[in-house]
Amino acid sequence: MAKLMKKEVNVYETHQATPEPINSFEELPILPLRDSVLFPNAVLPLAIGRERSVRLVEQAMGADKTIGVVAQRDPGVEDPKALDLHQIGTAASILRMFRLPTGGLNIIVQGLYRFKIDEVVQTEPFLQAKVRIMRPEPGEQDVEVEALFRNVIHLFQRIVALSHSLPDELQGVTSNTTDPEEAIDFIAANLPSLSTAAKQEILETLDLKARLRLLLSLLTKELQVAELGSKIQSQVQSEVGKTQREYYLREQLKAIQRELGETDERTQEIDELRQKIEAAGMLEEAKKEALRELDRLAKIPPQAAEYTVSRTYLDWLIALPWSKETTEEIDLLKARGVLDEDHYGLEKVKERILEYLAVRKLNPKTRNPILCFVGPPGVGKTSLGRSIAKALGRRFVRISLGGMRDEAEIRGHRRTYIGSLPGQIIQGIRRAETKNPVFMLDEVDKLGMDFRGDPASALLEVLDPEQNHAFRDHYIDLPFDLSKVLFICTANILDPVPPALRDRMEVIELPGYTEAEKLEIAKRHLIPKQAHEHGLNLHGQIIFADLAVVKLIREYTREAGLRNLEREIASIFRKVTKKVAEGKDEPVEVTPELVEGFLGAPRFFAEEAKSRVQVPGVAIGLAWTPAGGDLLFIEATKMKGGKTLTLTGHLGEVMKESAQAAISWVRAHAKDLGIDENFYSEYDIHLHVPEGAIPKDGPSAGITMVVTLVSLLTGRKVREVAMTGEITLSGQILPVGGIKEKVLAARRAGIQEVILPERNRKNLMEDIPEAIRRGMTFHLVNRIEDALSIALYGTKERPFERLDEFIEDEKPVLVG
Numbered sequence: 023m024a025k026l027m028k029k030e031v032n033v034y035e036t037h038q039a040t041p042e043p044i045n046s047f048e049e050l051p052i053l054p055l056r057d058s059v060l061f062p063n064a065v066l067p068l069a070i071g072r073e074r075s076v077r078l079v080e081q082a083m084g085a086d087k088t089i090g091v092v093a094q095r096d097p098g099v100e101d102p103k104a105l106d107l108h109q110i111g112t113a114a115s116i117l118r119m120f121r122l123p124t125g126g127l128n129i130i131v132q133g134l135y136r137f138k139i140d141e142v143v144q145t146e147p148f149l150q151a152k153v154r155i156m157r158p159e160p161g162e163q164d165v166e167v168e169a170l171f172r173n174v175i176h177l178f179q180r181i182v183a184l185s186h187s188l189p190d191e192l193q194g195v196t197s198n199t200t201d202p203e204e205a206i207d208f209i210a211a212n213l214p215s216l217s218t219a220a221k222q223e224i225l226e227t228l229d230l231k232a233r234l235r236l237l238l239s240l241l242t243k244e245l246q247v248a249e250l251g252s253k254i255q256s257q258v259q260s261e262v263g264k265t266q267r268e269y270y271l272r273e274q275l276k277a278i279q280r281e282l283g284e285t286d287e288r289t290q291e292i293d294e295l296r297q298k299i300e301a302a303g304m305l306e307e308a309k310k311e312a313l314r315e316l317d318r319l320a321k322i323p324p325q326a327a328e329y330t331v332s333r334t335y336l337d338w339l340i341a342l343p344w345s346k347e348t349t350e351e352i353d354l355l356k357a358r359g360v361l362d363e364d365h366y367g368l369e370k371v372k373e374r375i376l377e378y379l380a381v382r383k384l385n386p387k388t389r390n391p392i393l394c395f396v397g398p399p400g401v402g403k404t405s406l407g408r409s410i411a412k413a414l415g416r417r418f419v420r421i422s423l424g425g426m427r428d429e430a431e432i433r434g435h436r437r438t439y440i441g442s443l444p445g446q447i448i449q450g451i452r453r454a455e456t457k458n459p460v461f462m463l464d465e466v467d468k469l470g471m472d473f474r475g476d477p478a479s480a481l482l483e484v485l486d487p488e489q490n491h492a493f494r495d496h497y498i499d500l501p502f503d504l505s506k507v508l509f510i511c512t513a514n515i516l517d518p519v520p521p522a523l524r525d526r527m528e529v530i531e532l533p534g535y536t537e538a539e540k541l542e543i544a545k546r547h548l549i550p551k552q553a554h555e556h557g558l559n560l561h562g563q564i565i566f567a568d569l570a571v572v573k574l575i576r577e578y579t580r581e582a583g584l585r586n587l588e589r590e591i592a593s594i595f596r597k598v599t600k601k602v603a604e605g606k607d608e609p610v611e612v613t614p615e616l617v618e619g620f621l622g623a624p625r626f627f628a629e630e631a632k633s634r635v636q637v638p639g640v641a642i643g644l645a646w647t648p649a650g651g652d653l654l655f656i657e658a659t660k661m662k663g664g665k666t667l668t669l670t671g672h673l674g675e676v677m678k679e680s681a682q683a684a685i686s687w688v689r690a691h692a693k694d695l696g697i698d699e700n701f702y703s704e705y706d707i708h709l710h711v712p713e714g715a716i717p718k719d720g721p722s723a724g725i726t727m728v729v730t731l732v733s734l735l736t737g738r739k740v741r742e743v744a745m746t747g748e749i750t751l752s753g754q755i756l757p758v759g760g761i762k763e764k765v766l767a768a769r770r771a772g773i774q775e776v777i778l779p780e781r782n783r784k785n786l787m788e789d790i791p792e793a794i795r796r797g798m799t800f801h802l803v804n805r806i807e808d809a810l811s812i813a814l815y816g817t818k819e820r821p822f823e824r825l826d827e828f829i830e831d832e833k834p835v836l837v838g
Contacts, residue, residue, distance in 0.1 A: 050090035052149040056097040059221035061207040062133040070127040078148040087116040170234035177241040184248040303345030357413035364409040394511040397532030400583020403512040411460035419450040424465035429475025434497035444497040458506035467513035534582025565611040573614040577624030639734030643726030644746040646760030651767030663706030671711030674719025684727035722758035724749035738816040745777035757781035
């Protein structure tokens, strides 16, 4: 590869090579040149990088140091052939050569004469060609040539005068040149703005007049560009000078107006800002900072970029509700009515809010609690926050923390950054226009963290009553009192919430709704809402039967919340709306049969659990998920082998350890259970939890795994009973969480018997309404042996004949 080493003036030697006869032939090694053209008599530094070009130069240095330099048609070609080169180039003499540590070469060459490639005689290791020397025929210099020559010199000198990249010495060189041939080559070689194509065209043009006309045309275009660039630069300098002049004149005008007692618009604007600062009710520190910033703003020209930054900061300070509060009218009966009107059930949450109001009524200076509603999606956490604000008579503000990864989203950006703003907390307070709103921080369990900081750590100050009375946002950089804000957080699960943040919040769990609660909420809220949205008149155009809603709950949705139920109700309303729009006059009564006609076959069946436990080695567990409780079927099988326990189903480490504990307990008590004591050395055991794409973890499936393994190894089927509990190697059953969600899941699936740890008796009696417990049997056990005697057929307590036993007492049966 040969390329220009750097831009510099091409030096012309004073001596001339010995003239060669016109159209004589000789052989030259051909050096391809990228993006450059060498003219006769010009001196040019080149960098040689291609291996073939390096060999060419080394061989030429050992001979007469003469080579042929030809420009490539396409500079992107790495290994040019004869067809990739122009036909006309310049013979050159290598004046100096320098070796580089990389293996390449730097050379300095001087152009000698033009030539035309006549025939390529060699392609390896480099190109060598027979060339024909081309010299312009001598002719008389008439008046036209003289005129063209003078114009070319004049234009070039003007370009040099306007250009900052060309040295002034070039004007002197061209002034002393009398030979048009030399002048043309000199100017073309030293005008860097000329394209390679234009230079090659000048090199290939042999007629003197034609070359002068071509160069004159190119120089005229270059002069126009240079003059336009000089004009633009002069305008810019003039604008800068004009701005400075206007600034001085404006300052003088201000001084004159002060002497005359007059004010301008700028002074009026500053005075208005000063009045707003006085009326904003700021703290003394904030007021002092605002006035200091206002004095600074008055000295900044409006055209300066800093002016907008300072003005925006003052606007934020003035807009914040430093002393504005919403007046509370605490009426417990009215608040209870508002909460009951908007939400059915949720007695724990309502009771906590009423307790807070009662305390506020007796002691208005009490601190606001930091509440955190935890529950599955769709149970009404966010809407409950709006109802609380309505009951308190306060403004409501909500921000979503889901996916937030930047600490500056909470604390704001410092004013040194372009486009900086306060954090979401201060922005929410400004939107509320009061310093004591109900502020909901939604999805606090979905906060992220990356290199920009940890938003959860920034929330520690916001949610700490000991600190938030002087919350300092990075943008505002002044203390702001958040102690009167009622913060309410929401989350689906608490595990991702950092312990330090969790410690600052009072957690209130919102479990899933029961079937009766869903029916009542649908009648009170969901159905009227959808009727209004679809433009239908309840009872006049559509009648929704209770049994139809129950069918939707049981057979078309299986969730802790209400979102899917609302979607199914909306789907029915759309179909009824279509019938009404088509001209149906009589009201449509939505019955269970019509539900199936509108929505198709049911998606869930109560008898599914019964069908899954028809063979030994399958048991029904209960699991807690962020969406509520769910059934967890555990299956086991055995095959010839030995001492291998395979666990599948996307199980977590804790669940795998529960499986290991289960197999160890079964092996230790094999004789008592009537199992061959050598079963583990003769068989491989495979334990599988279906729905393998869903991750599962936790210790509560331990008892279900033991029952599954004993059922497989004894050949006894498992009854239609659901179970949950952590096991120990000594055979104890330990308490677990999520009892209400798990019992609701069993009831939704039609399972009427549940095995629970004895230590969860309190959760069963306090968390689960009697309406749910009614008609179900709960076995409270302490030992694995007790659970096996209840769960398996074939024991004295549970003979094989009782396959279809259901207990439907009016009150729950507690066995234990």
